[in-house]
Amino acid sequence: EIVLTQTPLSSPVTLGQPASISCRSSQSLLHSDGHTYLSWLQQRPGQPPRVLIYKISNRFSGVPDRFSGSGSGTDFTLKISRVEAEDVGVYYCMQTARFPHTFGQGTKVEI
Amino acid sequence: QVQLVESGGGVVQPGGSLRLSCAASTFLFSTYAMHWVRQAPGKGLEWVAAISHDGGKNYYAQSVKARFTISRDNSRSTLFLQMNNLRAEDSAVYYCTRALDYWGQGALVTVSS
Secondary structure, eight states: OOOEEEEOSEEEOOTTSOEEEEEEESSOOBOTTSOBOEEEEEEOTTSOOEEEEETTTEEOTTOOTTEEEEEETTEEEEEESSOOGGGOEEEEEEEOSSSSOEEOOOEEEEO | OOEEEEEOOEEEOTTOOEEEEEEEESSOGGGSOEEEEEEOTTOOEEEEEEEOTTSOOEEEOTTTTTTEEEEEETTTTEEEEEEOSOOGGGOEEEEEEETTTEEOOOEEEEEOO
16 A cells, blocks of 8 residues: 655644645555656545645646645645635645555644 | 535444445536545545446455445446445545545544444
């Protein structure tokens, strides 16, 4: 099973300032089809998760451009260029390169 | 907008069974793989099971293998999760997701005596 390790687990942020979350995988997430299946999800309090980023760096429909993803192989990063109040919540990385699919532990972003 | 509506959650005793359903609409259900993901109270996300678009392939987390069965009815655009021999540690909100991109609101399952 692929283990995803997120750091930090808690991230106090200041409105208007950048924030960054790291996700490290125990194995390469490069699929045989040439794509790397690492996604980032946001879960606001009391809400289901929603996808922000897929395949490392592609923003999902409707996601503001202040969110960006980067990385390769086993090391990935989610960046928020300027944190807004609505960004409070828990962020998860997720790998769908291999079964069983797995999630990071989650990073709580709070103002 | 993609709609996924879970139903069938509730309280069940240890060793009991429950069947979750997920009604999908506004997209062509038969062309997408579907997944169940769960979240225990105050905890993180755990992938549970997946089924291919035509139902020909199923995948399970080790923690539920041989107890849970994922299935689908493409004629009714509905996804199912049959859960047998339930344990206290299966208590969670169960989310239905379309290919892990769109997620439903979730169904709460509580296993308690």
